[in-house]
Structure formats: structure tokens, C-alpha cells
Amino acid sequence: MDGLALYFRLVRLAVQARMQYRADFLAGVIGVIVMNAVTVSLISIMVSRFRNLNGWTMWEMVFLYCLWLLGHSLYSFFFWHIRALEEYLVEGTFDQFLMRPASPFILFLGREVQYLGVADLTFATLGLSLAYRNLHLQWSGTQWLFFGLAIIAGTLIETSLALMFACISFWTGRSRRASQLLMRLNVMVQYYPVDIFGYLFRVIVTGLIPVAFMNYYPTLMLLGKLDPQSPWRWLGYISPLVALTLVIITSVIWHLALRRYSSSGG
């Protein structure tokens, strides 16, 4: 637990450092809100005009997007700088994490915060509340619990994938483009329900780069859209497991990468 305490102390410092730039913060918040508002407007124009998209109504799509955004906002608040790992390595500033008497992992993760996650969080909460009301949902305690787990799973899935891609730079020296590919693929998947795409695409976002577990599968479960006939209906329940698996794989990769870094540096 010492590690966790240290982590939150680092985060507090990072927030204080960031809050020095008020104007930048304001411009950023406006930018993020406009971006999300445009996304939701596009979705609602498309869907309201055609009533639904492959059985998904407008508010279901808003729910789908905002569930993703909620998990993403936590990721982007705490872990956005994972993508900058490459710069730490290239500039040699990564060494600062290795020289201090604490886990380099905790030190690296606590290095910075991206306060713009706050704007995403606000937008996602608002969108989800509106969707909850307009879809006339009445969740049981278990469903609320699953909802909470799904958000954490979403954050962990995105964080693990980002770290995994960033670790590429331990071997190649460059990872920013691969990370960008991941991010943009990810963002695209979250606008639309995965079931409108072809088979190959569904396999990729389910099995290979499992971003569909961030929002699509949990949404099926939470909105009662699981097909009782389908042999794949269990996919709706396993997001937390997927997240756990990814975290384990990523931690193995991280340790391999660190060993490699130490040996090449020495």
C-alpha cells in the first residue's frame, strides 16, 4: 500500500503543477467539450434521421459513447503521459525513475496528470444520466455494481494497451506512431456499435486489440441487448476479466522491458 500512497502524493503534486496555467486549462476544457459535442451531434443527426442504427436508438448510442468516454476520461486524466514514454527514453529522462528508492512504475505513472480528463468526465456523466433517463432504465444493485466494474475495466483496458504499445519504444526507440494508431482505432470503434462492421473487424477489436470490451460488450449487458440465443452472449459479462488479463500481460512486458533498458544502459 506504500506504493499507492506514494502514487497519490505524486498525483497531487502533478495537479498543483498543472494548475499554474489557468488560461491553458480553460482553452483545453472548451476544446474538449466542443469536440465531444460535435461527436454526439453527428451521432444523433445520423441516428435520429434513420430512427436507429442496426437496432441501436439514439440514446443507446449516446450511452455507448459516454460509457467509453467515462473509462477513457479516467485513463486520460491519470495515464495520458504513457504515450510520451518514448520521449523519456530518447531524452534520457527515464533514468530519474530508476535512481529513486521506489518502484519505477509508480514514479513514472505519477509523473504527470492530464487535467483535460475532467472535461471528458463531466461530459460523459451528463450524457450517461440523460441516456439513463431517456431509456427509462431501472437498474438493480447488481447492475450498478457491474456498471462500476465496467468503467474501471474500461480504464484498465485502455491503460494496459497504451502501456503495451508504449513499451515498443524500449526495443525500437520509437512508439508514438503505434500509440497514435491505437488511439485513433480506439476512438473510431467507440462511435459506432461494433455489430455494424464486418466479421474480421469484430474479431480484431474483440480478440486482438480488445477495445470492444471498453464499452460495446458491457453496454449490451447493461441495456439488456444481449441475444439470449447467441452462443457468444457471455462476452457481455467478461470485461473485468479481460481487463485483469491485460493488466497481467502488460506487467510482464513492462518487467521484460525494464530489464532490457537496464542492460542496454549499463
Added chain:
Amino acid sequence: MKIFWSFARQTFQFIAAYRFDFFMEFVLAVVRMYGIYWVWRILYTQRPGAFGVTLEQMTTYGVMGMALEMFIWSRPQWYMANQIKSGAIDTDLMKPLDFHLYMLARSVGEMFIGVGVLGLPALLIAYIFLGVQFPPNVAAGLLFVLSLILGFLLLFHLNFLLGSLAVVAMDIRHISWAYFSVVRFLGGQIVPLWLFPPFVAAIAEVLPFKGTYYIPISIYIGRLTGMDAIRALGFQIVWLVVLVLLSRLLWSAAHRRLVVQGG
């Protein structure tokens, strides 16, 4: 001829240095085209009448929206922001070439690289795998090319104006997020203007953004024809003149400010 070859060699070296970047961009472009293709296909099977155009026209619109990004994209704003931030803008201002024209020349060069390496291969994929149609006739094809060039110039000047803001704002990264979203939305890159709710459509109709994607693609798919197409080109030209004047004005104001800063 010698200049041409040296330019071609430079281009090749540039691409060789960034081949992974270009490859990634290409993959992303294909993914985006594929995505929008399926969205329109499925919406169409649900309510065939609601588009006002045929399925082929609609999917062509969607895929072209993604493909044309690489034909009209220019990035003077990042260059300007970087140069202003680092102070290296001095060396640009000392060049015996008007800064606005210099930015345009750079953007045209970048555009040719982008079209050759990304745009044309992406279009090829669109024609072969995504059932993208050709323009209904030669006249429409020619008008489309003209309109596309105007679209490139329009977007360049919008970006140039954004870049000029860097003189006062220093960091334009966050403003540009909002800006890109607005261009995509009001420009009709993803959803064409005729599907907008009347209130939003009325706003989008008068702003210059629709000259970037909406007009060229509508001409391409044969939605805007005859006099309507000519009028749309006129709209692009009028806004282009306005934006050129605005750019000159804003940049000369920004320039004065820069010189004062430099002492």
C-alpha cells in the same frame, strides 16, 4: 528539369525517412473509409428513402469524405506555431519571399506528397474494395477537380488564420481541437449538409467550411449539377477572396506585433 528531379529526390528521401508514419496514416485512412462505408450501408438498408440519394451515392460520399482529407489537408498552422514559439520565425521573415506565399508553397508541396503517397493509394482501395463510383459524367469530373482545388485553398487559408493566432495565443493546440471538430462537422466531411436539421443546416450553408468537403463531394456524386454546381463554385471563390484578404490583414497585424516583440 533539374529542379524537378531534385524535388522528386527530396520527396523520396522524405518519405523514406518517415515510412512508418506514412504506413500508419495509410492504415488509419483505410480503417476510417471502411467504418463510414458500413455505417451508411446499414442506415440505408433500414430506411432507403431517407437519404435523398442512392445507396451508391451515399457510400461514395462517405468514403470520399475520408479519402479527400489527404487531398486538401495542409498544416501551415503547426509550422507557424512552432516557429513563433521558438523564435525561428525571424529567419522565415528574412527570406526574400512573402511569408503568406511561402506558407502556401510549403503546403502545396506537402499536399503533393500526401496525395501521391496516401491519397491516390487510398482512392485505389476505395474504388476496388468499397464500390466507390466515378462521377456521372466528364463535366462533373472537371468541376469536381476545380472545386477540390478551391477546397484546398479554402482550408489552407482557414488554417493560416488559425496559425496567425499563435502570435497572440502562443499555444494553439487546444483551440485547434475545437477548430478541427468544427471544420469536420460544418464542412460535411462525415454527414452531408442535406441531412442536417434545418436550423444547423442554415448556419452551415453560409459559412465557408462547406467549401472544403461538402461542395466538392456533392459535385462528385452528382448531387450538385448544372447551375447549382456553378453557383457552389462561385460560393467557394467568394469565400476564398474574403479569406485571402483576411489572412493578409491578420498576418500584417501579427507581423507588426512580432517585430515589436523582437525589439
